[in-house]
Amino acid sequence: MNAIVISIGDEILSGDILNTNSQFISKSLKEQNIEVSKIYTIRDNIEDIINSTKESLAHSDIIIVTGGLGPTEDDKTREGVAEALNYNLVLDDSLLKEIKDKFTKNNYIMSDNNIKQAYRIENSIVLKNTKGTAPGMLVNYHNKKIFLLPGPPRELQPMFNKYVLDSLRNKSDQKIFTRTIHTIGIGESHLEEKIKPFFNNNIQIGMYANNGIVDIKVSSKASCLSQAKNNVNAFLNSIDIDKYIWGFDEETLESIVLELLKKNNLTIGFAESLTGGLISSNFTRLSGVSEVFPLSLITYSNASKINLLGVKKETLKEYGAVSKETAIEMAEGLVKKYEVDIALSVTGIAGPTGATKNKPVGLVFIGIANKKISISKKIILNGDRNNIQNRTSLNAFSTLRNFLLKNY
Amino acid sequence: MNAIVISIGDEILSGDILNTNSQFISKSLKEQNIEVSKIYTIRDNIEDIINSTKESLAHSDIIIVTGGLGPTEDDKTREGVAEALNYNLVLDDSLLKEIKDKFTKNNYIMSDNNIKQAYRIENSIVLKNTKGTAPGMLVNYHNKKIFLLPGPPRELQPMFNKYVLDSLRNKSDQKIFTRTIHTIGIGESHLEEKIKPFFNNNIQIGMYANNGIVDIKVSSKASCLSQAKNNVNAFLNSIDIDKYIWGFDEETLESIVLELLKKNNLTIGFAESLTGGLISSNFTRLSGVSEVFPLSLITYSNASKINLLGVKKETLKEYGAVSKETAIEMAEGLVKKYEVDIALSVTGIAGPTGATKNKPVGLVFIGIANKKISISKKIILNGDRNNIQNRTSLNAFSTLRNFLLKNY
Numbered sequence: 001m002n003a004i005v006i007s008i009g010d011e012i013l014s015g016d017i018l019n020t021n022s023q024f025i026s027k028s029l030k031e032q033n034i035e036v037s038k039i040y041t042i043r044d045n046i047e048d049i050i051n052s053t054k055e056s057l058a059h060s061d062i063i064i065v066t067g068g069l070g071p072t073e074d075d076k077t078r079e080g081v082a083e084a085l086n087y088n089l090v091l092d093d094s095l096l097k098e099i100k101d102k103f104t105k106n107n108y109i110m111s112d113n114n115i116k117q118a119y120r121i122e123n124s125i126v127l128k129n130t131k132g133t134a135p136g137m138l139v140n141y142h143n144k145k146i147f148l149l150p151g152p153p154r155e156l157q158p159m160f161n162k163y164v165l166d167s168l169r170n171k172s173d174q175k176i177f178t179r180t181i182h183t184i185g186i187g188e189s190h191l192e193e194k195i196k197p198f199f200n201n202n203i204q205i206g207m208y209a210n211n212g213i214v215d216i217k218v219s220s221k222a223s224c225l226s227q228a229k230n231n232v233n234a235f236l237n238s239i240d241i242d243k244y245i246w247g248f249d250e251e252t253l254e255s256i257v258l259e260l261l262k263k264n265n266l267t268i269g270f271a272e273s274l275t276g277g278l279i280s281s282n283f284t285r286l287s288g289v290s291e292v293f294p295l296s297l298i299t300y301s302n303a304s305k306i307n308l309l310g311v312k313k314e315t316l317k318e319y320g321a322v323s324k325e326t327a328i329e330m331a332e333g334l335v336k337k338y339e340v341d342i343a344l345s346v347t348g349i350a351g352p353t354g355a356t357k358n359k360p361v362g363l364v365f366i367g368i369a370n371k372k373i374s375i376s377k378k379i380i381l382n383g384d385r386n387n388i389q390n391r392t393s394l395n396a397f398s399t400l401r402n403f404l405l406k407n408y
Numbered sequence: 409m410n411a412i413v414i415s416i417g418d419e420i421l422s423g424d425i426l427n428t429n430s431q432f433i434s435k436s437l438k439e440q441n442i443e444v445s446k447i448y449t450i451r452d453n454i455e456d457i458i459n460s461t462k463e464s465l466a467h468s469d470i471i472i473v474t475g476g477l478g479p480t481e482d483d484k485t486r487e488g489v490a491e492a493l494n495y496n497l498v499l500d501d502s503l504l505k506e507i508k509d510k511f512t513k514n515n516y517i518m519s520d521n522n523i524k525q526a527y528r529i530e531n532s533i534v535l536k537n538t539k540g541t542a543p544g545m546l547v548n549y550h551n552k553k554i555f556l557l558p559g560p561p562r563e564l565q566p567m568f569n570k571y572v573l574d575s576l577r578n579k580s581d582q583k584i585f586t587r588t589i590h591t592i593g594i595g596e597s598h599l600e601e602k603i604k605p606f607f608n609n610n611i612q613i614g615m616y617a618n619n620g621i622v623d624i625k626v627s628s629k630a631s632c633l634s635q636a637k638n639n640v641n642a643f644l645n646s647i648d649i650d651k652y653i654w655g656f657d658e659e660t661l662e663s664i665v666l667e668l669l670k671k672n673n674l675t676i677g678f679a680e681s682l683t684g685g686l687i688s689s690n691f692t693r694l695s696g697v698s699e700v701f702p703l704s705l706i707t708y709s710n711a712s713k714i715n716l717l718g719v720k721k722e723t724l725k726e727y728g729a730v731s732k733e734t735a736i737e738m739a740e741g742l743v744k745k746y747e748v749d750i751a752l753s754v755t756g757i758a759g760p761t762g763a764t765k766n767k768p769v770g771l772v773f774i775g776i777a778n779k780k781i782s783i784s785k786k787i788i789l790n791g792d793r794n795n796i797q798n799r800t801s802l803n804a805f806s807t808l809r810n811f812l813l814k815n816y
Contacts, residue, residue: 011616013444015435027423036421039449071597072615111601154791189479193519207480208419276692277685280706284684294709298688301702
């Protein structure tokens with residue numbers, strides 16, 4: 001079973017905002033064995049909305065329309081979808097009352113243009129929005145379902161989970177089973193050469209490379225889930241790439257590091273320079289880190305490296321802040337002076353300024369220390385400032401994973 | 409002048425990766441006065457590629473196709489676009505040599521499937537990829553331009569900047585001028601009511617609300633740029649919403665805080681708990697922060713709040729870690745003990761666990777201190793763990809901006 005997503009909004013096409021809703025919807029539908037076959041991203045333009053809705057109706061039974069349900073003049077989704085279906089818009093009294101009550105409750109005064117949000121498409125069911133004023137709609141149209149949802153992710157997501165998933169659960173006739181293998185240390189095409197002899201008609205393979213990580217996605221469609229699972233597992237058992245695999249499915253390098261620390265009852269702290277807090281932030285995105293993570297120090301200046309971490313002035317003078325020696329003293333200082341079992345440090349040049357003749361933008365040193373061992377790693381990364389910060393964080397967690405697995 | 413983007417990749421439609429290329433392309437083309445009128449996101453499926461290419465050709469003179477140029481079997485973009493145009497694929501000897509050389513230079517062995525990347529569409533110009541093995545193409549077809557670019561952003565972006573922008577520069581007949589106004593402290597529909605009396609046919613208005621920030625985008629199209637500018641400026645001069653405006657265009661709350669700190673010759677440090685480094689990371693995403701940013705402390709545990717920041721044990725016991733009192737002691741401790749002029753602290757409950765009867769998930773205290781003044785702010789945020797962390801960071805920079813402007 002397939003679905004089509006129509007994302008509406010000038011602010012997406014102008015590049016002012018990133019379309020994260022489509023990813024959220026695709027992921028969530030996949031869990032219900034429904035594949036998103038196409039995403040249209042179009043302007044707040046009534047002709048475009050009508051055309052995309054009609055095209056989608058011709059190719060799919062489920063259409064998710066997002067955005068353009070706001071109270072302002074540039075919001076045209078209701079009108080466009082109604083016209084594509086040849087339905088009218090009707091003023092919904094209970095909707096009007098609800099919107100009025102919401103404003104009263106929050107001590108806001110309702111403006112006249114909010115009344116627009118009390119109109120619904122005929123033959124539709126209103127979907128409540130608890131996080132904003134724009135209600136959603138479900139239109140049942142000749143055995144097809146058209147969902148209209150607001151654009152802001154924090155309004156859309158709870159509504160999607162409540163109304164869309166509930167109404168679509170278990171609708172699919174074919175079952176899909178998918179596993180994703182995460183690898184590091186081998187290029188995309190070499191990896192494909194190693195696994196290609198085991199390709200077969202029961203499975204679909206997708207490969208995706210980014211920042212030195214290559215993912216292999218193995219899927220199988222079958223009339224029952226256990227058959228699809230068997231097809232995928234047969235393939236996984238046949239290939240021989242264990243030494244490159246670091247994780248599966250939803251696992252991230254951060255989540256694997258967290259599990260390894262918990263399992264070994266160890267605490268960690270980060271001493272960050274060029275990443276300025278990104279490594280700690282990526283780690284604390286995960287719930288449950290407080291068990292293993294007491295603190296981090298963001299030592300951006302040389303003075304803070306000396307005062308907080310005990311990096312020697314002579315080290316900074318002789319080797320510079322971006323050096324193996326400084327990275328190791330940062331990590332050792334954190335372990336020695338604060339209550340952590342393991343410390344990871346990074347120092348480098350994120351750019352665009354700061355490069356010297358011998359130290360280019362992208363040069364990064366990673367240090368790791370516990371009470372007994374210190375190691376360091378030198379890497380050179382491509383990209384702009386933020387790419388270099390992101391890739392430093394990925395490399396830091398990969399190095400940490402190896403350290404925790406005693407691969408050093 | 410309009411362009412259409414076709415993003416190809418199963419990994420986008422499955423939700424495994426976020427489509428950031430479309431945003432990058434939209435933004436870059438807008439600077440050349442070219443509007444992206446539609447984005448198709450489709451599977452690595454030859455029929456879908458053929459159909460979307462044909463539909464795009466019917467509606468636009470510029471088509472940017474991204475993804476599916478890799479060496480593996482699931483990459484079908486070359487074949488699909490060639491078939492839509494009724495062109496053949498031809499083996500390009502110099503391309504083959506280049507790919508071979510690249511592998512030799514990096515001491516990699518070329519695998520057989522890399523040869524696929526040496527095929528180009530007839531009547532196309534090869535676009536060099538310096539960051540990866542997948543070359544791009546520019547196909548000239550009946551006065552239309554079709555660009556094929558690889559999917560990974562770090563390969564696509566430099567190629568786009570070099571080849572696409574160069575070939576499209578100054579092609580547009582109509583000039584567009586746009587300004588974006590960033591506001592805080594007023595809802596979307598009330599803001600529209602205030603500015604609506606000044607709407608006119610020379611300008612287009614788009615409004616976008618997220619996380620308590622409302623942006624107004626004002627655009628004008630005209631045959632010469634100065635006319636478009638005049639139209640936008642006339643509107644900006646007519647409206648009266650100064651007290652809600654915090655910035656314009658590319659400005660972010662972080663960049664404004666950075667400029668205010670530089671202007672006043674002040675340094676800042678962050679003492680973060682629930683955000684775990686995100687505030688420092690968002691700040692150090694900007695180049696040039698080293699002038700004003702020596703250090704931050706991520707004090708996740710109570711012990712680190714006591715040991716590093718001098719928060720009193722009694723304060724933690726009486727009021728708890730998530731309290732106004734702790735937030736203020738964190739900020740004051742950072743100013744007192746380390747070399748910063750201003751400190752901002754955050755403590756709160758990001759969830760999903762950690763809530764108590766009186767302290768719900770989303771409760772956050774922000775503290776700011778300099779040598780003379782300490783202030784605090786209590787906020788309650790909606791959303792999941794990462795939403796709460798992100799919104800805490802935005803609120804922190806907004807509060808900091810007000811503090812630096814002496815609005816407290």
